[in-house]
Amino acid sequence: MPQPGNPPYEKEITSERIQRHGKELWDHVRARGTGINYPFPDHMTLRSFSLGEVAEILSVSDSYLRQLSIDGLGPTPELGTAGRRSYTLRQINELRAYLASARPKEALKFCPRRREGEKLQIISVAAGPARTTTAFYLVQGLALQGFRVLAVDLDPRGSLSEMFGYFPGIIPVHNASMYAAIRYDNYRASIRTAIRSTHFDGLDLVPGSFELGLFEEESSRRYHSENLRYPDASVRMVSAIKEVEADYDVVVIHCTPEYTFLTVGAFEAATGVLVMVRPQLADIASMAMFLNIFSHSVSLIEKAERPVNYDFIKFLLTRHDPRDVSQQEAVALLRDSLGDDLLTATVWESNAIREARLKKRSLYELSAGAVGRSAYEQAMESLNSTNAEVMDIISEVWGRPPIYVSQASRLTTAGKAKSRRLSK
Known part of the structure; x- marks a missing residue:
């Protein structure tokens, strides 16, 4: 028999017991100062x-x-x-x-910062292969070109955040992600409380955290308790980003790989969407399934009488091996189907990119010698060309002439000429 004064835990169902253990452990961790806010001691420099x-x-x-x-x-x-x-x-x-x-x-x-009358560009980097890598190089590339950038990591595992020295999977944090700005209770705070600087001047980050998973659970409960009506998760995310609109030129949202309420929020907040696909038939089939889900999400937003008018939806080929015959056929299929919506530049399969990722760095942060000069230059040409296309799309939205693709082309040509001179 339970001792007098003990909680009547014997009446708990399994899910309640698991939830209680989780809450008690989290409360103990926070009480001992481990559940802290960012930043962490892993200081990064550029x-x-x-x-x-x-x-x-x-x-x-x-x-x-x-x-x-x-x-x-x-x-x-x-x-x-x-x-x-x-x-x-x-x-x-x-x-x-x-x-x-x-x-x-x-x-x-x-x-290139925004001028008066030019709207904030919010790019959702959606599901697909190399999603984190694409978001990582895009935000750094934008910052290197002088844009004021905010990266928002919606991954509860913080895969993008880790590349900037924030490790939510190792050290738990409290109210220090997008969760703080969109949560449903009285502890909701300004998105400014979650924004952290990075070692790139002009580039800030809203880190991911496991609390984003809690938001999904709460949204799901509200969804079912409200007769399958969507909770206001999307509206909250739009409002949160609106609060810091004047501080940035571009916001890049790193979406979760799964279909979640957070992902739908990212779709509604976005002015543009970037979808990755590997040029293989299985990956193309996977992307086609994602597009059905994407379409359904947008239709639900539209049914709520909130119009969705993207400035662009673009597709990016990643992990591309141009020497692979089957991939060449897949690329032709994609270009035939997607037309101008498929970016001309592709991100090549690259050992240099993989090695940099293992070092928790980008190639922008490393010298050529760290990964091999030839591999480094080839990967950089691929990444810079991709970023240049995206920046020209942004320029077009703002009513400016395109300059970045031609600039990247000139730099590539000059670099190859320089290499040839050095090799003589």
């Missing part, structure tokens, strides 16, 4: 960029930047061995501001 790299990023000549430095114009670079100049990303952005002021006719080229 390397400096050589004068040649900065010239490529800004699309100006090495000699022009060198002369600016000699004349004392713009930020003062660090001088290394043999007087080699290098710049931090913050200094590159200072250079952008200086060049935009000194060369006003090219201001948009150097400083």
Whole structure:
């Protein structure tokens, strides 16, 4: 018999007992200071960029930047061995501001931030192979080009967050993800409380956390208790992002791999959607199934009399091996079906990208020697071309002329010419 004063746990059903254990353990962890807010001790830093790299990023000549430095114009670079100049990303952005002021006719080229009347671009990176890798390189590529970027990780496992040094799967956190801004109880807070800086100047992050899974459970309960009517999860996410609209040019939402209430919220908040597909028949079939789910989600939003008008829905080929004959046939099928909605650039299958991922870094953060120069240059060409297309799409939405694809093409051509000269 239970002792007098003990809780009547013997009346619990199994699900209630499991839930009680989870709550008690979480309360104990928080009471001991482990359930903390970000950031964590794993401090990340970004390397400096050589004068040649900065010239490529800004699309100006090495000699022009060198002369600016000699004349004392713009930020003062660090001088290394043999007087080699290098710049931090913050200094590159200072250079952008200086060049935009000194060369006003090219201001948009150097400083691409939103102008008055240009709306915030919110890109949902949806399900598909290399979803995390795509979001990771896109947000960093945008930041390197001078955009103010917010990355939102909706993955309860925090797969994107880990790439920025935040590890929700190892150390539990409390109210420090998008969950804080969209939760249903009285502890709901501003999205600003969840935004964290990263080691990339101009790039902030709303990390993922396991609490996003709690939100899914609560949304599911509300869904069934309200006679299968959707809870206001989507509206909450839209409102949360609206709160910081003035602070950013682009928001990139890293969706979960599953079909969830969070994913539907990301679809409603988005102004554009990027869908990944590997050029293999099984993956194309999987994407076709996802598109049916995507269509159903949008139809539910539309039935709630909230119109969905995307600026774009684009498809990106990832893990592409152009030497594989079967993949060539799959690419032809996709281009025939999707037309201009399929990006021209593809992300190639790359050992360099995989090696960088294992190091919890991107190729933007590493030197060529860290993964092998040839593999590094090939992967960077692929990634930069993809990011350039996305940036030109953003430019088109804002009513600007496209410049990034042609710029990436010039840099690639110049880089290959330079390599040939060095090899002689």
